[in-house]
Amino acid sequence: MAKILIVAETLGGELHPTTGKAVACAAQIGGEIDIAVFTEAKGAAADAAAKLDGVSKVLQVSNAENGAIRAATLAPQVGALAEGYTHILAANTTTGKDIMPRVAALLGVPQVTDIMAVHGEREFDRPIYAGNAVNRVKAPGDFTLVGTVRTASFGNVAESNSAAVEDASVSADLPAHTRLVGQETGGGDRPDLQTAAKVVSGGRGVGSAENFSVIFSLADKIGAGCGASRAAVDSGFVPNDMQVGQTGKIIAPDLYVAVGISGAIQHLAGIKDAGTIVAINTDENAPIFEVADLGLVGDLFKVCPELEAAL
Numbered sequence: 001m002a003k004i005l006i007v008a009e010t011l012g013g014e015l016h017p018t019t020g021k022a023v024a025c026a027a028q029i030g031g032e033i034d035i036a037v038f039t040e041a042k043g044a045a046a047d048a049a050a051k052l053d054g055v056s057k058v059l060q061v062s063n064a065e066n067g068a069i070r071a072a073t074l075a076p077q078v079g080a081l082a083e084g085y086t087h088i089l090a091a092n093t094t095t096g097k098d099i100m101p102r103v104a105a106l107l108g109v110p111q112v113t114d115i116m117a118v119h120g121e122r123e124f125d126r127p128i129y130a131g132n133a134v135n136r137v138k139a140p141g142d143f144t145l146v147g148t149v150r151t152a153s154f155g156n157v158a159e160s161n162s163a164a165v166e167d168a169s170v171s172a173d174l175p176a177h178t179r180l181v182g183q184e185t186g187g188g189d190r191p192d193l194q195t196a197a198k199v200v201s202g203g204r205g206v207g208s209a210e211n212f213s214v215i216f217s218l219a220d221k222i223g224a225g226c227g228a229s230r231a232a233v234d235s236g237f238v239p240n241d242m243q244v245g246q247t248g249k250i251i252a253p254d255l256y257v258a259v260g261i262s263g264a265i266q267h268l269a270g271i272k273d274a275g276t277i278v279a280i281n282t283d284e285n286a287p288i289f290e291v292a293d294l295g296l297v298g299d300l301f302k303v304c305p306e307l308e309a310a311l
C-alpha cells in the first residue's frame with residue numbers, strides 16, 4: 001500500500017490552498033496520506049491541514065529556520081522525514097518547483113514533475129514539449145517517488161476531517177549559505193492568481209501600465225485575480241508573476257476573461273483547464289475566439305467599463 005507524504009505549502013504561517021490539490025492527487029493514488037507542515041510556530045497551518053479529507057496525520061515541524069520558506073533549508077528537513085514513505089508530493093507551484101528537485105537529489109531519486117493525471121500508484125500523465133503533448137510515465141517500484149502536482153488538474157478536497165497533529169523534529173544539517181533578504185506579495189488584496197475562481201487577464205492590447213487600471217477595476221468588480229499575457233509582461237505593463245501560460249502560471253479558474261489577448265498557443269497552455277472563457281478583442285479573427293465560450297468583438301476601453309457598469 002502507498003504511504004504518501006505531502007509537503008504543505010504555507011504563506012505567512014497559513015496553509016496555502018494548493019496543498020489541498022496535492023492531497024486530491026494523493027487520494028487518487030490511494031493509500032495513507034500524511035502532510036508535513038514546516039512553520040516557525042505551531043498553529044494555523046497544521047490545524048488547516050488536519051481538516052483536509054483523506055489525511056491520516058499532520059507532522060508539524062516547527063523551528064526558527066522555518067520562519068522563511070527557503071528550499072535550501074526545507075529540502076533537508078523533508079529528506080529527513082522521507083523514511084518509510086513510498087511517495088513525497090508537493091504542489092507544482094513556484095515553491096514546490098524549488099523544493100522538490102532538491103528533495104529528489106538528496107534522496108538520489110528521479111522526480112515526476114507536473115503530474116496531470118493518475119493512472120496507478122506509480123503511473124501518471126505529465127506534459128512534455130511545453131504542454132504540447134502529454135506523456136504517460138511509469139516509475140519503477142523500488143524507490144521513493146518524488147513528484148509535483150499540477151494544481152490546475154485536481155479539484156479541492158473537502159475540509160471535514162480532524163486528523164491527528166503530531167509534533168515532529170528532524171535531525172538534518174541545514175545549510176547557512178542561503179538567507180532570505182525580503183519577501184513581497186504582489187497583487188494587493190486580490191485573490192491569488194493560482195487559486196482564484198475568477199481571473200481577468202490583460203494583454204498587449206491594453207497598451208500601457210497605466211491602462212491596466214481598466215483590467216484591475218473589472219477584476220475588483222467581480223472579485224477576480226489578475227493575470228497577463230507574456231507580451232504585457234515583456235512590455236513592462238505588469239510584473240512577471242502575473243504571467244499566465246506555458247512559461248507563466250498554469251491556472252484553472254471557473255471564469256477566465258481574456259482582454260486584448262490574441263490567444264497564442266503558449267498563452268492557451270496556461271488556461272487549458274479553465275471553465276468558462278470570455279474574450280474581448282477588436283479583431284474578430286483573433287485565435288482566442290476559437291477557444292472562448294463567450295466572445296465580445298470590441299474595443300476593451302469601451303467594453304470593459306460598460307461591462308463593469310452592467311454588473
Ligand SMILES: Cc1cc2nc3c(=O)[nH]c(=O)nc-3n(C[C@H](O)[C@H](O)[C@H](O)COP(=O)(O)OP(=O)(O)OC[C@H]3O[C@@H](n4cnc5c(N)ncnc54)[C@H](O)[C@@H]3O)c2cc1C
Nearest residue numbers: 203204205229230231245246247248260261262267282300
Ligand atoms: C517559448 C515561448 C513561451 C511563451 N510563453 C508564453 C506564456 O507563458 N504566456 C503568454 O501569454 N505568452 C507566451 N509566449 C508568447 C506568445 O507566443 C505570444 O507572443 C503572447 O501570448 C502574445 O500576447 P498578447 O496576446 O497579449 O499580444 P498580441 O498577440 O500582440 O495580441 C494583442 C491582442 O490585443 C488585441 N487588441 C489590441 N487593441 C485592442 C483593444 N483596444 N481592445 C481589444 N483588443 C485589442 C489585438 O487584436 C490582439 O489580438 C511564449 C512564446 C514563446 C516562444
